[in-house]
Amino acid sequence: MKELKVGLLGVGTVGGGTYAVLTRNQTEIARRIAGNIRIVQVADRNLALAEQVTGGQVALTEDAFAVVNNPEIDVVVELIGGYTVAKELVLTAIANGKHVVTANKALLAVHGNEIFKAAADKGVIVAFEAAVAGGIPIIKALREGLSANKIEWVAGIINGTTNFILTEMRDKGLAFVDVLKEAQRLGYAEADPTFDVEGIDAAHKLTLMASIAFGMPVQFEQAYTEGITKLTTKDIQYAEELGYRVKLLGISKKTSEGVELRVHPTLIPEKRLVANVDGAMNAVVVKGDAVGPTLYYGAGAGAEPTASAVVADLVDIARLQGTKPEQRVAYLGYQLDQQQTLPILPIAEVHSAYYLRLRATDKPGVMAAITKILADMQISIDAMLQKEPAEGESEADIVILTHTTQEKTMDAAIKHIELLPAIAGQVTKIRMETLSR
């Protein structure tokens, strides 16, 4: 019976989950691969935690480099996170001829081109199913299940922490900071939670999906990233009144002008399945030219759901032991020498429909002035909501939903609207997506 010997780096949320799943389901997994996957060494700078997680059943060390340099080990599982030490560890493991499994989307979105090239030169596997949408097998779906298609677009809720926060804010009216603390306690958030709430983590994941979908190198630095920190409960409520839910979406579309690569809060019609994905759950919609729209749903964060993807990658590697590199699925779906560097569209060039909220003095002619500005710029209105001023106030909220227009046209119109004497403060702008075609 063949044995795959694993070195595990990090036994925090995902590493702890990986150890538990692999140990608990050892027999089941062995029946699938006619072999065995065994963790032979664990590194964590918190040795007490490593002792607690493993129950002292395997060799432990504080030094992750001892694992990547251990000649006994076939596969290194990197679950410590970050770009610096993790990068050095992964590149050293590759240089030592070891396969790598990682959940580290930040590392791959920023340094993926270098890492995949190094792995290709050495003929080793770098597997990363856990890095995108946690337990959902979206990498496998994009790289293998949909390989007959020209992918047209990918859009999804790909950050569990922010979806959990938005759901709790909407359902329980809880404050942002309290919900973030709970997401951290549940192990969903990144070590630096600004990666979650500012949309950076979602942009890392989107970068990887877009690269696989469109056969291009990873280009995280070109992604447009906007988080949920400026969203108000008021906008969430108004959106609901108009039949929409607000979700942090990662969207990548291939257009004739280039590829859209953008993460931002988005209004989605409430009847769409994705609009009803709540808590830490994730969902990704992929549109292929042959298959049409397909939807993938599941837990996007947390110990065992993420471990499910890590262990599945180990199972794949166990099955692929002894194969030649050219017999394997390419890291990013397309052969590295077949990747095309497609231009990424600046956000100003993107076309979208918009939700606008403005605060205006309640007097005749204001609405006419606003609609004239929009009409002059060929922006048509889809729906409108006018609120009564609160008791003792002279200003009221106006919400406008527009049809599709280019972002730079919308921004120019907003500038004109903000100059109207009856308008107080800035206009709130949230993009909208139908996710239907």
Ligand SMILES: NC(=O)C1=CN([C@@H]2O[C@H](COP(=O)(O)OP(=O)(O)OC[C@H]3O[C@@H](n4cnc5c(N)ncnc54)[C@H](O)[C@@H]3O)[C@@H](O)[C@H]2O)C=CC1
């Ligand atoms: N928590 C989640 O739901 C998910 C996390 N990920 C990714 O998985 C990776 C790990 O995340 P978590 O398990 O949440 O983090 P964590 O903070 O819970 O665990 C990291 C572990 O690595 C150890 N560590 C850190 N630096 C080290 C070093 N230089 N040497 C030895 N040990 C070191 C820490 O002591 C800790 O036990 C990250 O890349 C994260 O982005 C991916 C999907 C889901």
Ligand SMILES: N[C@@H](CC=O)C(=O)O
């Ligand atoms: N912080 C991430 C963890 C999984 O990738 C999230 O909240 O989705």
Ligand code: NA
């Ligand atoms: Na996944």
